[in-house]
Amino acid sequence: MLSFTRSFSTSRRALVKVAVLGASGGIGQPLSMLLKLNPLVTELSLYDINHTPGVAADLSHIDRNSFTKSAKGPDQLKAALTGMEVVVIPAGVPRKPGMTRDDLFSSNASIVRDLVDAVGNYCPKAIIAIVTNPVNSCVPVAAEMLKKRGVYDPKKLFGITTLDLIRASTFVGELKGIDPMLIQVPVICGHSGETIVPVMSQCKPKIKLTDSEICDLTKRIQNAGTEVVKLKAGAGSATLAMAFAGSRMVDAIMRGIKGQSNVIECSFVEYNYEEAQYFSTPILLGPNGIEKNLGLPKLSKLERELLKIAIPILKKNIKKGEDFVLT
Numbered sequence: 112m113l114s115f116t117r118s119f120s121t122s123r124r125a126l127v128k129v130a131v132l133g134a135s136g137g138i139g140q141p142l143s144m145l146l147k148l149n150p151l152v153t154e155l156s157l158y159d160i161n162h163t164p165g166v167a168a169d170l171s172h173i174d175r176n177s178f179t180k181s182a183k184g185p186d187q188l189k190a191a192l193t194g195m196e197v198v199v200i201p202a203g204v205p206r207k208p209g210m211t212r213d214d215l216f217s218s219n220a221s222i223v224r225d226l227v228d229a230v231g232n233y234c235p236k237a238i239i240a241i242v243t244n245p246v247n248s249c250v251p252v253a254a255e256m257l258k259k260r261g262v263y264d265p266k267k268l269f270g271i272t273t274l275d276l277i278r279a280s281t282f283v284g285e286l287k288g289i290d291p292m293l294i295q296v297p298v299i300c301g302h303s304g305e306t307i308v309p310v311m312s313q314c315k316p317k318i319k320l321t322d323s324e325i326c327d328l329t330k331r332i333q334n335a336g337t338e339v340v341k342l343k344a345g346a347g348s349a350t351l352a353m354a355f356a357g358s359r360m361v362d363a364i365m366r367g368i369k370g371q372s373n374v375i376e377c378s379f380v381e382y383n384y385e386e387a388q389y390f391s392t393p394i395l396l397g398p399n400g401i402e403k404n405l406g407l408p409k410l411s412k413l414e415r416e417l418l419k420i421a422i423p424i425l426k427k428n429i430k431k432g433e434d435f436v437l438t
């Protein structure tokens with residue numbers, strides 16, 4: 112049964128309506144909590160195939176001026192999605208030790224396909240942000256599904272790669288004894304193994320790193336997801352840092368919607384680079400999603416070499432996603 116819970120509200124503000132699909136999961140729950148705490152959210156719609164009434168009731172007791180509502184199972188997707196402006200999707204299976212993100216494709220591509228199809232049907236103008244792995248393939252799956260429905264807007268489809276940026280700031284900060292919140296490193300290309308390309312040469316503020324430090328940091332960022340999967344020893348992959356990363360990206364999307372200037376985040380979006388149709392680059396966000404794709408930052412020789420390795424892998428990942436819907 113559909114359950115709606117209303118938290119204390121004294122005024123209706125024209126803020127943002129956000130749906131989380133996969134809201135009961137390891138990422139979905141803390142992500143939903145962080146969104147509940149975000150003053151830009153006016154309505155939070157929690158959808159999953161399990162447990163959403165309880166999760167929504169729990170969150171609804173937090174004293175924030177927003178609605179929390181829940182929907183469970185495909186029959187309630189219409190209620191979950193109608194009127195939503197931002198839809199974030201962490202639904203799907205996480206990795207176990209020994210698996211690659213690509214190994215998740217057989218379970219997760221159909222989940223993303225069906226959820227995005229529902230978004231295209233019930234809130235076709237919504238901005239969609241995909242967390243589900245493999246991101247490199249799930250974003251093309253989503254794009255092809257939306258094209259099928261005739262509602263694809265490349266400015267409104269994002270794959271969330273923010274966790275790679277957070278990790279880059281953290282690891283550089285740890286190495287140099289600097290507060291990671293003061294450090295920004297663009298991370299481009301894709302979100303799996305060698306397709307994760309940190310652009311250390313454009314680190315802000317400028318930090319002196321030796322070639323061997325850059326190589327070690329790059330490897331650590333590329334393998335950080337696997338590091339967590341191994342240490343969780345079968346209990347899944349990154350959830351808490353991912354919820355934080357997802358909340359940062361959705362917050363940026365909402366600030367763009369609200370017309371705040373100069374909101375920039377890296378994200379995996381449609382962008383043709385060396386025949387890869389989707390690519391993570393810094394994006395200027397605006398009222399309709401992507402205001403401007405800022406393109407690739409200036410790259411060092413090493414970073415260009417990393418891209419040479421990454422592009423063929425990324426292209427294969429993209430084609431796999433497209434073919435899944437098209438054939």
Ligand SMILES: NC(=O)C1=CN([C@@H]2O[C@H](COP(=O)(O)OP(=O)(O)OC[C@H]3O[C@@H](n4cnc5c(N)ncnc54)[C@H](O)[C@@H]3O)[C@@H](O)[C@H]2O)C=CC1
Pocket residue numbers: 132133134135136137138139158159160161201202203204205206215219222226241242243244245246271272273274275302347348349350353
């Ligand atoms: N983009 C990124 O940087 C990251 C992505 N991920 C990915 O996020 C996904 C979710 O990870 P966790 O939350 O740890 O997994 P989880 O297993 O804890 O939660 C997944 C949730 O999705 C729900 N779900 C499954 N099928 C669904 C459907 N058809 N409709 C709605 N909900 C459905 C499940 O009921 C569950 O509540 C995984 O694919 C994982 O690889 C994880 C970390 C980082």
Ligand SMILES: O=C([O-])CC(=O)C(=O)O
Pocket residue numbers: 205206212244274335336337339340348349
């Ligand atoms: O590694 C995984 O499977 C989850 C993920 O994408 C990450 O932590 O970056």
